[in-house]
Amino acid sequence: MLKTVNEIDFGKRNGLIPVVVQDMHTKDILMLAYANQHALSKTVNTGNACFWSTSRNKMWMKGEESGNIQPVKKILVDCDSDALIYLVDSSKPVCHTGNKTCFHNELQ
16 A cells, blocks of 8 residues: 555654665665654655664765665555665665664674
């Protein structure tokens, strides 16, 4: 079923929803971030992953500083319309450490 930005439930978490970024080819989980309605709309309109920074309290586009922009090819919406997966097609590192994924540490 196709959803629109207006159908996403931003009310449960004070206007933010979790966004998992996944490589569309390898299925690797690359990162987890949050989006508000404006960031999601910008992602839909530009085709580039945009998020809401909870630490800087502002919207940002992934790669705006590093150049590692993440082109979003598809957005999946969960059954409750309160979480998203951005499927991206990018060979560029996602993590600010230079790693392909932010999930490169293992819990002991």
